[in-house]
Amino acid sequence: MVVTSPRSSSVSVDAGARPDRATHVRLEAFDGPLALLLSLIEQRQLDVLEVPLGDLAGAYLEALSGLGDARLPHLSTFISVCSQLILIKSRALLPRAPASETTTIEPEDDPEAELRARLVLYKLYRDAAGRLALRSIGNVAMAHRDADVAAAAGVAGAQPPAVRPLDSALLVEALSASLRLAPPTPPPPEVMPRSVTLAERSAIIRTALRSAPTFVLQELLRDVRDRVVVAVTFLAMLELVKMRELSVEQARPWGPIVCRAAPVADAHQGSA
Amino acid sequence: MIGEDEASNAADLGGAGDLPVLALEALLFVAERPLSRQEIASLSGAPRETVDARLGDLEVDLRDRGIRLLSVGDRVQLSTAPEAGALIARYVGLSGVRLSPASLETLAIVAYRQPITRGAIERIRGVDSDHVLRSLLHRRLVTEQGRADSAGRPILYGTGFDFLERFGLTSLDDLPPLDADVAAQLAEEGRDDSLTSDGDATTDELVTRDPELGDPPPEDATDA
Numbered sequence: 001m002v003v004t005s006p007r008s009s010s011v012s013v014d015a016g017a018r019p020d021r022a023t024h025v026r027l028e029a030f031d032g033p034l035a036l037l038l039s040l041i042e043q044r045q046l047d048v049l050e051v052p053l054g055d056l057a058g059a060y061l062e063a064l065s066g067l068g069d070a071r072l073p074h075l076s077t078f079i080s081v082c083s084q085l086i087l088i089k090s091r092a093l094l095p096r097a098p099a100s101e102t103t104t105i106e107p108e109d110d111p112e113a114e115l116r117a118r119l120v121l122y123k124l125y126r127d128a129a130g131r132l133a134l135r136s137i138g139n140v141a142m143a144h145r146d147a148d149v150a151a152a153a154g155v156a157g158a159q160p161p162a163v164r165p166l167d168s169a170l171l172v173e174a175l176s177a178s179l180r181l182a183p184p185t186p187p188p189p190e191v192m193p194r195s196v197t198l199a200e201r202s203a204i205i206r207t208a209l210r211s212a213p214t215f216v217l218q219e220l221l222r223d224v225r226d227r228v229v230v231a232v233t234f235l236a237m238l239e240l241v242k243m244r245e246l247s248v249e250q251a252r253p254w255g256p257i258v259c260r261a262a263p264v265a266d267a268h269q270g271s272a
Numbered sequence: 273m274i275g276e277d278e279a280s281n282a283a284d285l286g287g288a289g290d291l292p293v294l295a296l297e298a299l300l301f302v303a304e305r306p307l308s309r310q311e312i313a314s315l316s317g318a319p320r321e322t323v324d325a326r327l328g329d330l331e332v333d334l335r336d337r338g339i340r341l342l343s344v345g346d347r348v349q350l351s352t353a354p355e356a357g358a359l360i361a362r363y364v365g366l367s368g369v370r371l372s373p374a375s376l377e378t379l380a381i382v383a384y385r386q387p388i389t390r391g392a393i394e395r396i397r398g399v400d401s402d403h404v405l406r407s408l409l410h411r412r413l414v415t416e417q418g419r420a421d422s423a424g425r426p427i428l429y430g431t432g433f434d435f436l437e438r439f440g441l442t443s444l445d446d447l448p449p450l451d452a453d454v455a456a457q458l459a460e461e462g463r464d465d466s467l468t469s470d471g472d473a474t475t476d477e478l479v480t481r482d483p484e485l486g487d488p489p490p491e492d493a494t495d496a
Contacts, residue, residue: 031374032399077399121396124451128384129376131448132439136371141440142340142351143360144433145304 032074033081034122036063041119048119053112054089057082081115088112196229201236205246209261217248217257291318291326293333297350300330306347306433331442342436343443349433354440371413378404379413379435383447386430387417393429405429413438 040059041048064078088111135141208215217237221230237259240246247262291312299315300307313323327348331341338356342349352360371379378401381393394401408414409429417430431444441447 032397034398074399081398118396118398122398125381125384125396126377128448128450129373129380132380132383133371133373133376135439135441135448141354141357142342142437143364144342144349144351144437145301 033078034119035126036060036078037081037085038119038123038126048116048123052092053085053115053119054092057085057089060085084111084115088115194228196226196232198232198236198239201229201233202240204233205236205240205259209246209259214258214260217259219256291316291322293326293329296323296326296330297333300341300348300350303349306344306349308346309348310346312348340442342433342441344432344436347433351433351437357440372404374401374404375408379408379431382408382414382429383431383435383444384450387420387428388430389420389426389428391426 037053037056037060038048040056040063041051044051060082064082067078091111205220208220217234221233224230224233237246237248237257241248241262244262246259249258249260250256295316296312299312309320309323309327312318312327313320316323318326327341327343334341334350338353339350340353342351374397377397378393381396382388385392385396390401390405393405405414409416412434413431414429414435415432417428419425420428436442436444436446
């Protein structure tokens with residue numbers, strides 16, 4: 001069975017290239033290594049069932065190098081087939097050990113048979129897809145009753161197809177006319193950037209410390225409803241701890257954070 | 273609407289055990305979704321064999337008409353004849369997108385080998401097919417048909433009425449035959465199965481669905 005290429009393959013040879021030597025192919029997105037290999041075989045008008053696959057290793061490598069970076073996400077699958085081809089080629093080139101001639105090679109140990117089977121199976125469905133494509137001439141071959149579609153189409157179809165489509169200039173004109181009619185939009189309210197500074201929150205903590213020897217952070221923030229203010233106050237507290245002005249204690253997770261002024265001498269232990 | 277008050281409907285259809293072809297045709301005409309054979313049987317009170325036989329009669333009757341009987345597994349539906357495709361397309365205003373070769377290839381694999389997992393599709397195509405499969409799902413040319421009972425419970429894909437309608441087929445039996453030489457060669461070598469069962473779901477025996485149903489209903493169908 002000589003394989004011809006009945007279907008317009010998505011893989012095509014560059015114009016001007018001789019099919020039997022061609023290695024510059026154009027691969028559509030989402031086409032894989034088997035599509036590439038099969039196209040190389042078909043461009044050479046070889047039979048996929050009989051062609052020594054090892055012979056194609058060079059052409060495949062060259063074609064692969066011409067594919068460019070767009071193929072990178074799927075590169076591993078291309079490389080995997082490539083390595084199989086090189087293995088097949090090397091087995092064909094190297095002399096066999098005498099023992100292996102007597103032992104029959106199991107099909108699963110024969111990379112060429114395995115790759116050929118994959119190719120043949122792939123070709124089976126690729127050709128089937130070609131026949132399916134021939135059936136799909138229009139966008140709709142058959143349609144069923146669908147209340148929504150019928151209603152929508154009934155409305156849309158009320159306009160006879162002979163009427164010329166509206167000029168887009170009309171639309172622009174209508175839009176600009178309605179813009180003139182529309183009242184001017186009020187200026188947006190001025191947005192004041194809110195600033196919550198560490199210094200500001202540190203000052204509040206210091207004030208709290210001056211009025212009492214200890215205080216609980218949660219108590220200090222009891223009336224605060226703003227998460228940012230809470231977060232910045234917490235950061236300010238950590239900052240004061242770092243500056244050894246403050247020592248904090250928390251007996252259990254989520255428990256009250258007790259803050260007290262750190263004695264200068266005990267600063268190290270206080271911050272523990 | 274359908275499915276309610278089955279007893280009185282059965283009486284209207286000419287009594288239990290009887291299902292005239294014209295009543296069957298009328299029922300399918302008014303139904304706005306595919307009906308299962310079981311559903312028709314319980315609506316009409318006719319035994320399942322009668323339903324099958326009348327559906328066969330209807331299919332033959334409709335061959336030269338403007339509508340056709342489509343069947344997917346257990347479910348049937350009336351659709352317009354492919355010969356009227358151009359006119360109908362103009363009416364419904366559909367402007368579908370031409371399918372890319374990769375999409376067609378993936379669709380062919382799903383159509384001929386369903387139910388099939390994504391892994392099995394990718395082993396045949398030799399390339400990641402996630403994107404292509406998702407776009408086919410989006411266009412409803414491929415549907416999810418349940419999950420395989422293998423590790424990870426991969427989704428099984430198949431085709432439904434939208435696929436048949438797009439390609440003017442009345443059932444999967446209408447699919448163009450696969451290349452006989454190649455198929456025979458694959459069967460002889462036993463390669464075909466080894467490729468699809470390797471490490472992934474064998475789709476034929478591990479499918480989790482009720483064999484009674486024949487075809488798993490899509491999420492929007494309610495089988496009786």
